[in-house]
Amino acid sequence: MITIRYGHRQFEPGPQESVLECLERGGVAIPSSCRSGSCQTCLMKATAGEPPTASQQGLKDSLKLGNHFLACICHPTESLEVALPQEAQGVTPATVKQLQLLNDDIMQVALECHDPIEYRPGQFINLFRDPGLGRSYSIASVPGADDHLQLHVRRLPNGRVSGWIHDELRTGQTVEVRGPAGDCFYVPGRPDQPLLLIGTGSGLAPLYGIIRDALLRGHSGPIRLFHGSRHRGGLYLTGELLELTRQYSNFDYVPCISGDDLPHGHAAGRAEAVALQEVSNLKGWRVFLCGHPEMVRTATKKAFLAGASMKEIYADAFNVNQAA
Amino acid sequence: MSEKQSMAAWWESRNKSLYDRLGGEGAVDAAVDIFYRKVLADERINRFFEGVDVQKQAAKQKAFLTFAFGGPNNYTGTDMRTAHARLVQAGLDDSHFDAVMEHLGATMQELNVPGDLIAEAAAIAESTRKDVLGR
Ligand SMILES: Cc1cc2nc3c(=O)[nH]c(=O)nc-3n(C[C@H](O)[C@H](O)[C@H](O)COP(=O)(O)OP(=O)(O)OC[C@H]3O[C@@H](n4cnc5c(N)ncnc54)[C@H](O)[C@@H]3O)c2cc1C
Ligand code: HEM
Numbered sequence: 001m002i003t004i005r006y007g008h009r010q011f012e013p014g015p016q017e018s019v020l021e022c023l024e025r026g027g028v029a030i031p032s033s034c035r036s037g038s039c040q041t042c043l044m045k046a047t048a049g050e051p052p053t054a055s056q057q058g059l060k061d062s063l064k065l066g067n068h069f070l071a072c073i074c075h076p077t078e079s080l081e082v083a084l085p086q087e088a089q090g091v092t093p094a095t096v097k098q099l100q101l102l103n104d105d106i107m108q109v110a111l112e113c114h115d116p117i118e119y120r121p122g123q124f125i126n127l128f129r130d131p132g133l134g135r136s137y138s139i140a141s142v143p144g145a146d147d148h149l150q151l152h153v154r155r156l157p158n159g160r161v162s163g164w165i166h167d168e169l170r171t172g173q174t175v176e177v178r179g180p181a182g183d184c185f186y187v188p189g190r191p192d193q194p195l196l197l198i199g200t201g202s203g204l205a206p207l208y209g210i211i212r213d214a215l216l217r218g219h220s221g222p223i224r225l226f227h228g229s230r231h232r233g234g235l236y237l238t239g240e241l242l243e244l245t246r247q248y249s250n251f252d253y254v255p256c257i258s259g260d261d262l263p264h265g266h267a268a269g270r271a272e273a274v275a276l277q278e279v280s281n282l283k284g285w286r287v288f289l290c291g292h293p294e295m296v297r298t299a300t301k302k303a304f305l306a307g308a309s310m311k312e313i314y315a316d317a318f319n320v321n322q323a324a
Numbered sequence: 325m326s327e328k329q330s331m332a333a334w335w336e337s338r339n340k341s342l343y344d345r346l347g348g349e350g351a352v353d354a355a356v357d358i359f360y361r362k363v364l365a366d367e368r369i370n371r372f373f374e375g376v377d378v379q380k381q382a383a384k385q386k387a388f389l390t391f392a393f394g395g396p397n398n399y400t401g402t403d404m405r406t407a408h409a410r411l412v413q414a415g416l417d418d419s420h421f422d423a424v425m426e427h428l429g430a431t432m433q434e435l436n437v438p439g440d441l442i443a444e445a446a447a448i449a450e451s452t453r454k455d456v457l458g459r
Contacts, residue, residue, distance in 0.1 A: 034387050034397060034398070034399075035398050036387075036390065036395075036396045036397045036398060037349075037396070040383050057349055058349070058353065058386070297378070300378045300379065301364065301378050304357075304360075304361065304364070304378065304382075305361060305364060305365060309357050310356070310357055310360070310378075310379065310382045313379070315379070
């Protein structure tokens with residue numbers, strides 16, 4: 001007998017019933033819209049059991065790998081434990097192993113999770129200051145290559161969590177984290193595909209993880225990074241990135257400055273404008289966009305109009321005050 | 325091919341839905357990027373598509389194409405009215421509707437879809453004109 005477990009409750013789908021219909025019949029409210037497998041509003045995740053391939057139509061590869069599925073077209077062939085995407089993980093304690101300023105505003109936080117979590121560089125975790133106050137931070141580290149989970153936290157004026165991380169958090173302290181989540185990461189399989197990565201501010205965090213992940217997995221196509229800030233002091237990890245360009249001939253790094261004061265060796269303008277000027281035809285490219293929501297929004301559109309397929313655009317807008 | 329087989333193939337192709345004859349979800353996936361790129365680049369109508377989230381908008385374009393291709397959906401005329409009511413308030417009229425029809429046809433042509441199938445899809449989309457324009 002096939003069952004569907006959601007939270008602490010268990011349901012039995014009727015012969016023709018989808019997971020969505022079955023949960024709704026049981027009184028569970030799941031967001032949905034087209035109910036025909038197109039709009040992806042009813043995205044869920046199987047935390048145990050494999051959802052049928054047909055229920056993953058149109059999903060990005062990274063979501064498929066994470067056992068996400070569309071509840072409205074999911075007719076399970078085995079028992080499943082399901083959750084809404086944001087509920088899929090529990091909270092685990094983590095010890096702060098290192099705190100290091102990467103520039104005036106950005107703190108690198110290295111965490112050791114008590115229950116090691118499986119993550120892909122570029123995903124994000126939610127870090128909690130207290131049980132009711134958590135924020136998303138993207139993962140810059142690469143499992144295997146780095147000992148700890150690494151985050152880059154930018155200080156925002158009066159930021160409740162970022163300010164606390166900068167001013168109060170100490171090495172050795174224990175924090176709670178949940179995750180990982182997000183589908184902005186490198187999916188292996190097409191090693192010669194060109195990759196374009198655009199980030200502003202701490203948007204470099206996921207990109208730094210993704211780039212090293214791709215390089216370590218032997219990605220051989222061009223990997224082009226454009227990192228932008230208003231002024232030079234907003235850039236960081238420049239030495240490490242330049243070192244990577246020396247080590248890997250297919251990797252290329254362009255620091256971009258949108259303010260007036262242009263130091264030598266930097267491109268003038270916003271990162272997405274500089275990038276789209278240098279790579280004007282994105283047909284066949286995979287694109288990663290992270291950081292300021294306005295940049296991510298404009299760049300998604302520009303990259304798409306420049307020929308990138310929508311499914312090949314991986315974006316994380318660092319929307320402030322969202323994951324509270 | 326024997327005559328019986330070709331009759332069977334003919335019968336099958338006549339009675340398969342437009343969606344299946346076009347190639348189902350694969351056809352929609354192939355069309356959605358091309359179609360949405362045309363829409364976003366068209367100064368006459370792109371202001372209606374200035375969504376906050378381009379990716380979500382792309383999912384809606386997919387819903388549109390699935391509908392026009394005769395694919396599985398549960399949209400009613402009322403749904404079409406509701407979905408576009410905000411746009412009608414913002415000035416959506418026949419000229420915009422015609423522009424969308426134009427891009428639908430051009431997208432299918434670009435994918436080398438035979439003319440009779442393009443006409444069928446166009447007829448499905450055209451049938452929603454009153455509802456989409458809230459008349
Ligand atoms: C998917 C995702 C991934 C993220 N990854 C990262 C990451 O890797 N690194 C990182 O640093 N952040 C990241 N963020 C943002 C992060 O989650 C927090 O929103 C951020 O740290 C602010 O939280 P806070 O509690 O410090 O500030 P809050 O207490 O929530 O608010 C701070 C105040 O700052 C104001 N403010 C908002 N934006 C700005 C701005 N640009 N400049 C000045 N003031 C502003 C707000 O109005 C508010 O009053 C990510 C967000 C998302 C959604
Ligand atoms: C040709 C006939 C048309 C059909 C069959 C159609 C179909 C659809 C469908 C199925 C949706 C998704 C609704 C949902 O589930 O949310 C949608 C949304 C939308 N349509 Fe159309 N559409 C048509 C014409 C147009 C025209 C002419 C425009 C504007 C020029 C337009 C602009 C939009 C926009 C902007 C949305 C998103 C609305 C929102 O996000 O709130 N459509 N349409």
